[in-house]
Amino acid sequence: MKIICIGLNYRKHAMEMGRPLPAEPIVFLKPDSALLKNNKPFFLPGFSSMIQYETEVVLKINRLGKGIPVKYAHRYYDELTLGIDITARDIQNRNSAAGLPWELAKCFDNAAPLGKFVPVASLKDIKSIDFRLEINGKIVQQGSTSDMIFSFNEIISFVSDYFTLKDGDLIFTGTPPGVGNLKKNDNLVAYLGDEPLLDFMIR
Helix, strand or coil, X not given: CCEXXXXXXXXXXXXXXXXXXXXXXXXXXXXXXHEECCCCCECCXXXXXXXXXXXXXXXXXXXXXXXXXXXXXXXXXXXXXXXXXCEEHHHHHHHHHCCCXXXXXXXXXXXXXXXCCEEHHHCCCHHHCEEEEEECCEEEEEEEHHHECCCHHHHHHHHHCCCCECCCCEEECCCCCCCEEXXXXXXXXXXXXXXXXXXXXXX
């Protein structure tokens, strides 16, 4: 099982990070040891002083696929959820400045909390899904899939040119603006519309 992540896929997030808009999807991977399920707490690691949240819509691939055309990509997922791409921003900034990869900043244990999945068929319009993150009852991120640079289907098609997609693979599709720091005893609740899909504590 692969965890495929897309970076800088919302225009305003790219702006807040001071980065140019990508011409094609920015792709990186997380190991399966990064998954954090069942609303278990996330424990702040000692190697970073700037652990940040990035709330994302996450697709679950439901069949084998390679070289998938955009027009058929919708057939390759029928469930989605919300997840958090937890990032050691100080390490990412340092490595980016040196031209080094992001793995140490993105791929550590439990850096991919994952909510409960909902059927795509239950959603009115996947091209305009509203979602948000609340920390301690305060909204810190709000987004809509209508603001993505690359759509779900474009992401699946692009990624499948490089990686064979398999049943159960996950795709984190990018975060809207509003990323920020996490601290001990924060309570994170991620909503798809008005339905909470993820609710966990920072320890």
